[in-house]
Amino acid sequence: MASLSLFSFFCMFSFLLGMAHAQLSPNFYASSCPRALSTIRTAVNNAVAKERRMGASLLRLHFHDCFVLGCDASILLDDTANFTGEKTAGPNNNSLRGYDVIDTIKSQMESLCPGVVSCADIVAVAARDSVVALGGPTWTVQMGRRDSTTASLSTANADLPAPTSDLDVLTSLFSNKGFTTQEMVALSGTHTIGKAQCIKFRYRIYNETNVDAAFAKSKQKICPWTGGDENLSDLDETTTVFDTVYFKDLIEKKGLLHSDQQLYNGNSTDSMVETYSTDSTTFFTDVANAMVKMGNLSPLTGTDGEIRTNCRKING
Helix, strand or coil: CHHHHHHHHHHHHHHHHHHHHHCCECCCCCCCCCCHHHHHHHHHHHHHHHCCHHHHHHHHHHHHHHCCCCCCCHHHCCCECCECCCCCCCCCCCCCCCHHHHHHHHHHHHHHCCCCCCHHHHHHHHHHHHHHHCCCCCCCCCECCEECCCCCHHHHHHHCCCCCCCHHHHHHHHHCCCCCHHHHHHHHHHHHCCEEEHHHHHHHHHHCCCCCHHHHHHHHHHCCCCCCCCCEEECCCCCCCCCCHHHHHHHCCCCCCHHHHCCCCCCCCHHHHHHHHHCHHHHHHHHHHHHHHHHCCCCECCCCCECCCCCCCCCC
8 A cells, every 4th residue: 555655656746747847838938928039039149249259158158057956047146145146156157158148138028028938948048049140050949947046056066067077077967967978078069169268278288188289389378377367268260150160179189178178088989079070960960959958957837936027136
């Protein structure tokens, strides 16, 4: 009898969990806010046209949101006297950007359909539209996420990969979120756009051996051994275009970050890098599928969470 009750509880739990995911839909705002998607796309296109780097920033914002307790817009919450958010976590502090673009979009959403479109969905859609704006693949964004009323600085510090991570650490961190090694390599390929600060790659260009000498020397001009911590370098040679050059760079030992070059360093992931370097169709397909999977990480749905009026703070 006890085992039957336990089985019944498990079935009910599985059903409710399935229902939570079933509440995400690509048509979630079709009737409640029909102009939401086109408005977000226009805002993203305008932001990227003004500054191409913003496309990478908005994509990274989505990744850093989803990897910390799910895609719930917790990354957007500001610290207050009584609340500690995730913006000051090591991987985020003085590094994440694009908050102002999300603020602009949220203001537009509140004018169109107040209290309807979540900040979490805005971040997810903006990430997709950013990739498309830079020449990358599109994918269907499932919507219906709600916004968290909590954040976790400690989880952000623990769960987000660091630019100094070795392959085993990267594999573990992604596996903990349900990603295969292949999906990890595909998602890492989003470093085909964007820039990194000197402090994130200084050690690599001065001390590591699996780096092209001419490449390291060129980066040392941007990133001195002392000072210039915030000086920026492109993550690959075509940093404003979403393409496969990132993988070609890895094969040539021109990965900017230690964590990037780990993907091509005599390991099991070498063959994956080689495939993506010459097959943009496969890379685009795989990264799009992985982005859909990432967007489905632990969403708040139904009556969980809230729809924030201001993405930077909890309602009330």
